[in-house]
Amino acid sequence: MKKLTEKEEAIMAIFWEADRAFAKDVRAAMPDPKPHINTVSTAIRKLVNKDFLKIEDFGSTHRYYPAVSKEEYSAKIIGPKLTGLFGNSYKNVVAFFVKDEKLSVDELKEVIRMIEEEKDK
Numbered sequence: 072m073k074k075l076t077e078k079e080e081a082i083m084a085i086f087w088e089a090d091r092a093f094a095k096d097v098r099a100a101m102p103d104p105k106p107h108i109n110t111v112s113t114a115i116r117k118l119v120n121k122d123f124l125k126i127e128d129f130g131s132t133h134r135y136y137p138a139v140s141k142e143e144y145s146a147k148i149i150g151p152k153l154t155g156l157f158g159n160s161y162k163n164v165v166a167f168f169v170k171d172e173k174l175s176v177d178e179l180k181e182v183i184r185m186i187e188e189e190k191d192k
Contacts, residue, residue, distance in 0.1 A: 072139070072147045073121060082114055083123060087141040091127070093134050 075083060085100045086092060092100075098111045115135055118124040123144075127134040157163035165182075168174040174182075 072144070074148050075118075075121075075123070075144075078114060079118060079121075079123075082111075082118065083137065083139075083141075083144070086124065086135065086137045091134055091136040093132060097135075 081101070082097060085097050089096065089100070094108060094112045094115055097115065098105055098108055101111070115124060119126060119135070123137065123139050124135045125138045127136065153164050154161060157167060165174065165179070169176075169179060
């Protein structure tokens with residue numbers, strides 16, 4: 072799986088949130104100044120060609136939906152990058168964010184609770 076550009080990630084974030092959308096919906100969800108609809112459509116086609124989006128055909132228009140989940144993308148792209156920077160240790164990643172005050176004790180407790188709930192499933 073290839074890493075997406077910053078703009079492609081921003082478009083995928085819209086799809087991950089909305090699940091299914093037309094190009095005009097993606098444009099509407101983008102911050103101002105909004106790009107031209109043709110620019111949005113071109114970016115979406117590139118994501119289709121990279122196998123990140125799939126197409127539903129409605130005759131003269133198309134609706135798109137993610138072929139790759141946010142979790143899949145994160146696991147393949149972000150996870151290895153983070154662990155590579157921190158000696159291949161997620162513990163070191165978490166410790167860094169706690170020490171740098173990017174993750175509070177309460178947030179860390181919430182993460183622990185989430186992990187425990189996943190184990191109980």
